[in-house]
Amino acid sequence: MSSKPMISTYHEQETARDRILDAAEALFAEHGYYAATMRDIAREAVVPTSLITHHFGTKDDLFSEVIHRRVPEQIADMHRELSAAKAASKGGPIPIEALIHAYIGPMMLRSASGDPGWKNYARLLGLAMHGRQYAQFLKPMIGYYDPITNEFMAELRLIYPDADARRLHWAMYFLQASILHVLVEAGMVDRQSGGLCRSNDLPTILDEMVALFAAGFEGRLNAR
Amino acid sequence: MSSKPMISTYHEQETARDRILDAAEALFAEHGYYAATMRDIAREAVVPTSLITHHFGTKDDLFSEVIHRRVPEQIADMHRELSAAKAASKGGPIPIEALIHAYIGPMMLRSASGDPGWKNYARLLGLAMHGRQYAQFLKPMIGYYDPITNEFMAELRLIYPDADARRLHWAMYFLQASILHVLVEAGMVDRQSGGLCRSNDLPTILDEMVALFAAGFEGRLNAR
DNA sequence: GTCTATAATGAGATAGAC
DNA sequence: GTCTATCTCATTATAGAC
Known part of the structure; x- marks a missing residue:
């Protein structure tokens, strides 16, 4: 808060703590929590x-700090996108494409931004x-x-006021389940498509995912 | 193959190896590969x-054997369901609901069958x-x-012959991403829905998932 | 096939000098 | 804040008796 470098993206002048x-x-994202050892990280x-434990305490504490470093900014992104979508719809329900984009877009675009830190964080999020x-x-x-997911759920209810409450939850569940794997970039689609699709092509995936889930939500949640 | 007990579901007469x-x-599924130790398993x-290494060799080998014990039966399930769906459509394209059900249904129903072994295997599959x-x-x-996914992809192409090849792969990718999380039964939807939906209610999830993805596929893959 | 005992390594965490 | 050296314990794997 006081003496941090103002630009933390570049490695010049980066402290040992950073x-x-x-x-x-990076290593939690690459190997998972248990397989990434303190020695590897050091x-x-x-x-x-010893400098790790001096700064952060236990391995668990280190992991928590890795999360807490990014998560507020990510949640703020999602709030900003949700507010913008609300404002654009001028009191009416948000278009479903815009709502889905506001939910999954921020993290995917951070991951695709070129900052390796956000890329690693996104993959770690998908794993954890x-x-x-x-x-x-x-x-x-x-x-x-x-909590942020519940805020999106509330907007989803406004879009489909006659849909069964459980069905709305299931729809969000499948969307979340899908985005978690996408963020990991596990390479499954690369293999299966013979290289035609790449799991690190997040801008394309965002468009495809918004369109497919919007069609699914429309077809499934308007009825009844 | 020769002297196995015919009914392995019950614990009577189970060998140490089994x-x-x-x-x-069970422990790989509950804690993951690294956190589950040989001592815990023993x-x-x-x-x-020492009996573990005597029978199976390394921890890696043990993991492989856990997979190989179930995977042929699971793949056979999927082939059987796919063949049945093909036969029912009498040469025409398979209805999309039937194709999705044939792809994700067998593993979900095995997991929900009451056999704790298959439940654990399903969760392990979702993790791995x-x-x-x-x-x-x-x-x-x-x-x-x-390979089995590619067989389903071929049928998907027959259903939507005019759809872009990449778009078909993306659709299957999102379906697979979603099912992997569902199989883990991580409890996310339980928390977020306040208990209204339960992540271990696989029969309901199967119905909801088939319907939502079928609507998504129809809306997304018919165009163009 | 099964067991007791133990080896060999690597893990997370700490003490204390600079 | 940073480093060298070390502690303690849990890990996988093995040796050899029954």
């Missing part, structure tokens, strides 16, 4: 292992949210994502 | 750790296929799933 966070983010950051409840490293995330 | 596989399947199976290419334990899986 290098540790960057390295942890080597990547070119610091002794895929785990089960008890996983301790889910906790720093769900406190942020469940 | 107990090890069951325990490994304790759960009530055998000494979510990882990235290099993850060594992905290898025993993609050799099975990519």
